[in-house]
Amino acid sequence: MKPEQLKQWAHFFLTYKFALDAVETKLNILNEEFQFIHDYNPIEHMKTRIKTPESVMQKLRRKGLDITLEDAKKHIRDIAGVRIICSFSTDIYQIVDMISKQSDVKVVEVKDYVLNPKPNGYQSIHLLVEIPVFLTDRTENVIVEIQIRTIAMDFWASLEHKIYYKFNEQIPAHIKEKLKDSADMINSLDKQMLALNVEVQQQREQAAGVNER
16 A cells, blocks of 8 residues: 555544544443442443454455445444443343433444344344544544443353354354353343342342331
8 A cells, every 4th residue: 555545544443443432431421420320330341442454454355345445434334343241131221222312322223132142142232333533624423333241141252252263163063052052041141140130139129118217
C-alpha cells in the first residue's frame, strides 16, 4: 500500500477504537448506576478487542470482496467487539434492555442464541449496535458487536473455540456430542444458580420485612 492508503487504514481502525472506548465507558456507567440503585451489578466483567488489519483483509478475501475501506465498513461487522460476562441469564436481558434504551445507540441486529442455542450448544446474545464517533471534522457512525453471556456460557464457548482450532475446524463426532452434552449441563446449571439466587433474594427481603416491624 502507498503511505497515504496506510494512513487512511490506520485512521479507519482508530474510529473503531473510539467507538469501542465509547461503548465501554457507557457500559461502565450503566453498571455503576445499577449498582448504586439496586445494590447489584449485572456485569461481572468485560473484554474488548479490535480485529487486526490483516484479519479484516483476510475476511474480505474469503468473502470475495475488494480490499477497500468501503467494503470493510459495509461487510465486516465485527471489527470492534465487546464481550460482557454476567452471573445469570436474567442479567443478559437486563443489559440488552439498558443498551437499547440509550438514545445515542442504534441496535442494528439482535441474535438470541440463549433462547435459540446453536446446534452445537453455543449460547449467547449477539448485538450489533451503531454508535456515533465525533471526530474533528465529521461524525462517523460505527458498528460495534456486543456479545453477552453468563460465566458458565463463556467457559463453554472458550473451550469449544480451543477445540475447534485444535482439530482445524473438523471436530470428531464423539467430541461434538460431548460438547453438546456439556452445553446442556451448563444450561441446567445456569437455571439452578438463577433459582438459588432468586430464593436467597426472597429470604433477604422477608428478613428485611420482619426487621422493619
